[in-house]
Amino acid sequence: MTDPKTPALTDPQPNAKRQDLQADTVNPGGTLTDNMGHAISDDQNSLKAGALGPTLLEDHFLREKLHHFDHERIPERVVHARGSGAHGYFELTRSLAEYTTAQVLTEVGAQTPTFVRFSTVAGFRGSPDTPRDIRGFAVKFYTPQGIWDLVGNNAPVFFIQDAIKFPDLVHSVKPEPHNEIPQASAAHDTFWDFISLTPESLHTIMWAMSDRAIPRSFDTMEGFGVHTFRLINAEGKVTLVKYHWKPVLGLHSLVWDEAQKIAGKDPDYNRRLMWDTIDAGGTLEWQFGVQLFTEEQAAGWDFDFRDPTKIVPEALVPVEIVGRLVLNRNPDNFFSETEQVAFMPSNIVPGMDFTEDPLLQGRNFSYLDTQFSRLGGPNWQELPINRPLTPPQNNQRDGHMRRTINPGRVSYYPNSLDTGSPTPDPQEGFRSHPVMMSGVKVRERPESFSDHVGQARLFWNSLTPIEREHLCRAFQFELANVETRHVRLAMLDQIERVHPVLASQVAIALGEPPRAGQTAKPGGTQDSAEEMALLATANADVTAAGGVQHDPALSQRAPSEHKAEPTPRGRLVALLAGDGVDAAAVEAVQAALKSQEAKFHVVGPHLGDLGGAQATKTFSTASPVVYDGVYALGGTAGGLPLAEHPDAQMFVAEAYRHYKPVGAHGQDGGALLDAVAGRTAPLTFAKDEALGVVTGNPDAFTQALARHRYWNRLSPQA
Numbered sequence: 001m002t003d004p005k006t007p008a009l010t011d012p013q014p015n016a017k018r019q020d021l022q023a024d025t026v027n028p029g030g031t032l033t034d035n036m037g038h039a040i041s042d043d044q045n046s047l048k049a050g051a052l053g054p055t056l057l058e059d060h061f062l063r064e065k066l067h068h069f070d071h072e073r074i075p076e077r078v079v080h081a082r083g084s085g086a087h088g089y090f091e092l093t094r095s096l097a098e099y100t101t102a103q104v105l106t107e108v109g110a111q112t113p114t115f116v117r118f119s120t121v122a123g124f125r126g127s128p129d130t131p132r133d134i135r136g137f138a139v140k141f142y143t144p145q146g147i148w149d150l151v152g153n154n155a156p157v158f159f160i161q162d163a164i165k166f167p168d169l170v171h172s173v174k175p176e177p178h179n180e181i182p183q184a185s186a187a188h189d190t191f192w193d194f195i196s197l198t199p200e201s202l203h204t205i206m207w208a209m210s211d212r213a214i215p216r217s218f219d220t221m222e223g224f225g226v227h228t229f230r231l232i233n234a235e236g237k238v239t240l241v242k243y244h245w246k247p248v249l250g251l252h253s254l255v256w257d258e259a260q261k262i263a264g265k266d267p268d269y270n271r272r273l274m275w276d277t278i279d280a281g282g283t284l285e286w287q288f289g290v291q292l293f294t295e296e297q298a299a300g301w302d303f304d305f306r307d308p309t310k311i312v313p314e315a316l317v318p319v320e321i322v323g324r325l326v327l328n329r330n331p332d333n334f335f336s337e338t339e340q341v342a343f344m345p346s347n348i349v350p351g352m353d354f355t356e357d358p359l360l361q362g363r364n365f366s367y368l369d370t371q372f373s374r375l376g377g378p379n380w381q382e383l384p385i386n387r388p389l390t391p392p393q394n395n396q397r398d399g400h401m402r403r404t405i406n407p408g409r410v411s412y413y414p415n416s417l418d419t420g421s422p423t424p425d426p427q428e429g430f431r432s433h434p435v436m437m438s439g440v441k442v443r444e445r446p447e448s449f450s451d452h453v454g455q456a457r458l459f460w461n462s463l464t465p466i467e468r469e470h471l472c473r474a475f476q477f478e479l480a481n482v483e484t485r486h487v488r489l490a491m492l493d494q495i496e497r498v499h500p501v502l503a504s505q506v507a508i509a510l511g512e513p514p515r516a517g518q519t520a521k522p523g524g525t526q527d528s529a530e531e532m533a534l535l536a537t538a539n540a541d542v543t544a545a546g547g548v549q550h551d552p553a554l555s556q557r558a559p560s561e562h563k564a565e566p567t568p569r570g571r572l573v574a575l576l577a578g579d580g581v582d583a584a585a586v587e588a589v590q591a592a593l594k595s596q597e598a599k600f601h602v603v604g605p606h607l608g609d610l611g612g613a614q615a616t617k618t619f620s621t622a623s624p625v626v627y628d629g630v631y632a633l634g635g636t637a638g639g640l641p642l643a644e645h646p647d648a649q650m651f652v653a654e655a656y657r658h659y660k661p662v663g664a665h666g667q668d669g670g671a672l673l674d675a676v677a678g679r680t681a682p683l684t685f686a687k688d689e690a691l692g693v694v695t696g697n698p699d700a701f702t703q704a705l706a707r708h709r710y711w712n713r714l715s716p717q718a
């Protein structure tokens, strides 16, 4: 049912720019002017009294250019300052008309323009892309019923239950106020001091210490709306909903050593992957899923759907795929679009409503507030990236940088002087669902929010052995960077509530004894395989999860209903080549990779012509850490056979040590692998396809990329 005043969902060309924004896009060319439209004769010399004379105050071109430059920076976001965005569209594939009247969720096939911004949380605007951190996953839907912002993260839960604690959480994780160290890192005293004293954070901390917090790319991480929202159908019936984004390329993460190195080698790693994919005509894609349940159902659970530190396990309520999100157009201008885009969880459309989740309630206040200070006043919604499809009709006027021109004399309602002025629409307008509310004014947490351990254990139980080992290593790294011992000990007590074996393994890396009743290898263990075996059987009793003890959907590796089939699509491979490389070998491996939509760079001793290939990267401008696999071809580098070149050897050894597939062609390539064999300790190296080492078979190597990592190099149990 489409209201005459709100146009039906248009099906924009998937990557077309909205018509109303075309006017705001100034394409370069023509005569250089100042901001007043005056053509400029010379933009390289200020006006002076004689070539050696002083600059004249009357040089209004100079003044305008410098004045604008002096005011180009705006406050960065207080959190999620580091982000990257892209345009695309949301397409509904199954109608939810049974549950809601929101057109964006009822009109199958319509493509709703969207803008998505991915972000880290703690780092400043210029910080690297690959810290250990939760990732923001903010989706702006430009629907005909107004903007819907689904401002989520790549974790389905949050550190705190009540928004009033958010400033404390953020102050604790940001660089410390006395010396502004460390940048974009939780591995410091104030964060873990706060967390050790905030038991409600335990579940989300498990997500933050897992591989989820070092995603390989934006399109190999999940997204979650976190909160439970309400959907209301045409009959006024309420259904509760949680939102999910499932990446079609599957769930993949970096290795922590790799993530740290990428932060130095290519701080823009995730931003660049997304930009290059779209720039080459590719897309990033997720399935959109919903968990639908009723308040009656939820009343029977031993956790509260309003508690943002709790999930509704997929094992309890399956995710139903009802749409997809496709990103296919890069911004024209980073500042105008990605920096100025402004999200608000309070942006919902008719057919939706909030729940009493105290974190959501507080967020609904904070975002509008922050946009005022960040974007300079009340008219930030007029910025092209923030404008709704349908021009606002209301009596709000004036304010800094007002762009809208409202003719006429009437800017109030009701009025009798202007019959055309906007009037509320009791039927089609947004109506809050009439939920019965009552209660005495109190500052307290509900008893139903009190279990802080149960779902942290569910997450732990659901991880595969190698994921548990990574999580344990993450705690070891983070807490070994905490200088204050009592904070480390307090955090060990919290971790012990998840499982004493995990706490003991972390403890020994901190120089502390294993937890009571536990044995552990004295003096710490560097043997990951041994640690993994120890952790693999350390399962815990779960509470507050509706009876679910294990949910494969929480693991990135365990098969579960909506995990995508492994694919080489989107993977980036370094083809190591020297002068005189065999052209046929290069063509064969490039054809194999292209056939599976994988990408490659030819990496050589110098740019340009190598005889059988064109190098677009060199050993000094490329690094194995930004590739998903390495394939050794032949040729010479600096007069040495490739197999004897230390940079080429390092490339293969590092990729192997990060459990990535490595391949080789011919005798030369094989010789390089042999030369590396001794450099991958403690991992043994063998030319064995079962270990992800593929020689002389480009197709098999390409398929090996789909597996992402060969953890079995560490241990058969991995």
Ligand code: HDD
Pocket: 077, 078, 079, 080, 083, 117, 118, 119, 135, 136, 137, 138, 151, 152, 153, 157, 158, 162, 163, 164, 166, 225, 226, 227, 308, 341, 342, 343, 359, 362, 363, 366, 367, 368, 370, 371
């Ligand atoms: Fe937030 C930005 C996600 C809790 C207050 N938040 C921000 C962004 C994301 C999230 C993705 C970046 C948006 C963009 O790209 O511009 N925030 C979350 C999630 C939360 C959460 C999933 C918990 C479920 N946030 C949260 C709380 C508060 C805020 C509890 C305050 C009470 N968030 C903000 C903010 C930001 C923000 C300070 C900073 C920049 C902005 O809003 O636009 O208002």
